[in-house]
Amino acid sequence: MTQEHATLRQAALERATRETRIEAFVRLDGAGRADISTGVGFLDHMLTALTVHGRLDVTLRCQGDLHVDDHHTAEDCAIVLGQCIDRALGDRSGIERFGWALVPMDEALARAAVDLVTRSVCVVRLGLRRERLGELSSENVGHVIWSLVSNARCVAHVDVLRGRNDHHRAEAAFKALAVALRQAVARSGRPAADNSTKGVL
Numbered sequence: 559m560t561q562e563h564a565t566l567r568q569a570a571l572e573r574a575t576r577e578t579r580i581e582a583f584v585r586l587d588g589a590g591r592a593d594i595s596t597g598v599g600f601l602d603h604m605l606t607a608l609t610v611h612g613r614l615d616v617t618l619r620c621q622g623d624l625h626v627d628d629h630h631t632a633e634d635c636a637i638v639l640g641q642c643i644d645r646a647l648g649d650r651s652g653i654e655r656f657g658w659a660l661v662p663m664d665e666a667l668a669r670a671a672v673d674l675v676t677r678s679v680c681v682v683r684l685g686l687r688r689e690r691l692g693e694l695s696s697e698n699v700g701h702v703i704w705s706l707v708s709n710a711r712c713v714a715h716v717d718v719l720r721g722r723n724d725h726h727r728a729e730a731a732f733k734a735l736a737v738a739l740r741q742a743v744a745r746s747g748r749p750a751a752d753n754s755t756k757g758v759l
């Protein structure tokens with residue numbers, strides 16, 4: 559089931575598989591309101607950071623097969639959020655398109671660069687050393703970013719440049735992605751043809 563509204567730049571999606579049941583809503587021109595419950599605390603924490611610092615509004619409910627592990631829940635939540643962002647962006651006319659950010663969190667420093675061209679390319683280097691962050695496997699932190707970016711059909715490079723604490727490294731990465739995304743989705747007031755040498759994103 560899909561609901562879209564071009565002028566409001568928002569989208570809602572429901573997705574059910576044998577592994578997860580998800581309801582999601584994303585508004586791009588939001589107030590940073592997050593109502594997120596995935597069943598995985600650290601994932602909620604990261605997606606809340608994305609919502610607040612991206613100044614989105616996000617509602618996300620997931621019932622996943624956490625008796626297996628956190629993988630399906632983490633991946634599917636990211637897929638659905640990415641699809642909501644893609645739909646909310648509509649034809650992508652009149653947006654800034656590019657966004658970039660350097661975001662510190664205490665001793666950690668993360669960099670993100672985003673291009674909202676409709677190609678799915680994601681390069682993530684987080685350098686996490688712990689096996690898990692709360693109930694989220696460290697390998698799934700980068701996988702969430704990759705799945706989100708791929709399904710939002712954009713290009714993103716996310717690098718954690720330094721940081722001793724893995725919680726800080728992960729959180730700085732999500733904040734940097736949020737700030738870069740916020741800049742990239744901002745309305746430019748320019749026609750789409752002025753935003754690309756091709757004339758279309």
Ligand SMILES: [Mn+2]
Nearest residue numbers: 603725726729
């Ligand atoms: Mn934190």
